[in-house]
Amino acid sequence: MKTQYYTASSLDGFIATEDDSLEWLFPLGDLNESSYPAFIAEVGALAMGASTYEWILRNADTVAAETGSPWPYTQPTWVFTHRNLAIPEGADVRFVQGEVGPIHEEMRAAAGGKNLWIVGGGDLAGQFHDAGLLDELIVQIGSVTLGKGKPLFPRRVLSPTLRLESVRQMGAGMVELRYGVVAREESH
Numbered sequence: 001m002k003t004q005y006y007t008a009s010s011l012d013g014f015i016a017t018e019d020d021s022l023e024w025l026f027p028l029g030d031l032n033e034s035s036y037p038a039f040i041a042e043v044g045a046l047a048m049g050a051s052t053y054e055w056i057l058r059n060a061d062t063v064a065a066e067t068g069s070p071w072p073y074t075q076p077t078w079v080f081t082h083r084n085l086a087i088p089e090g091a092d093v094r095f096v097q098g099e100v101g102p103i104h105e106e107m108r109a110a111a112g113g114k115n116l117w118i119v120g121g122g123d124l125a126g127q128f129h130d131a132g133l134l135d136e137l138i139v140q141i142g143s144v145t146l147g148k149g150k151p152l153f154p155r156r157v158l159s160p161t162l163r164l165e166s167v168r169q170m171g172a173g174m175v176e177l178r179y180g181v182v183a184r185e186e187s188h
């Protein structure tokens, strides 16, 4: 069971524009021809921040066109927020706040031995990393730059460095990089 931050990013390190648009992303590749189907098949629980959740609510039509359903996940999903937000019909969603450690425990217990997906944003993935709970970063880098926007991973990871595990080109529009997070004790 791994805890994975799987996301797409611009070449200059943004996962959304400042106003939470993903319009730049869709022309770059077809979700169904990416690693996504194999990835999601191994996911047992998800966590995301409020902006990511609200993007899905706002873009239910686009999500349904891409995935066949306005709420695209069958797995239980933990949404980090300080607010009361709507829940789409049929979605297994719970709202939580504060420390990620206890939530990670709940997610593990619910995931049936499968992986945990930290959907985003970057700071939430950083919170899991800060707690020593993140195992992998899997990033599809699109062949675009945004100049500014929501950051991929606003943390300084220097020593030990991440460990590059694979590189997979997806045409001219994207490349997927997989990194393992090296625990401090492993690095000595």
Ligand SMILES: NC(=O)c1ccc[n+]([C@@H]2O[C@H](COP(=O)([O-])OP(=O)(O)OC[C@H]3O[C@@H](n4cnc5c(N)ncnc54)[C@H](OP(=O)(O)O)[C@@H]3O)[C@@H](O)[C@H]2O)c1
Pocket: 006, 007, 008, 009, 014, 015, 016, 019, 020, 021, 022, 025, 048, 049, 050, 051, 052, 053, 055, 056, 080, 081, 082, 083, 096, 097, 098, 099, 100, 119, 120, 121, 122, 123, 124, 127, 150, 151
């Ligand atoms: N390119 C991709 O593949 C990809 C992947 C994922 C996301 N995205 C997009 O990237 C953007 C990410 O937005 P974002 O950077 O603002 O991050 P986010 O994590 O989606 O949302 C941040 C918000 O989550 C809540 N939050 C985070 N940690 C919390 C905690 N420990 N306890 C309680 N609440 C917590 C807070 O909301 P409140 O306090 O307001 O409730 C915070 O303002 C979204 O537009 C999303 O659609 C893109």
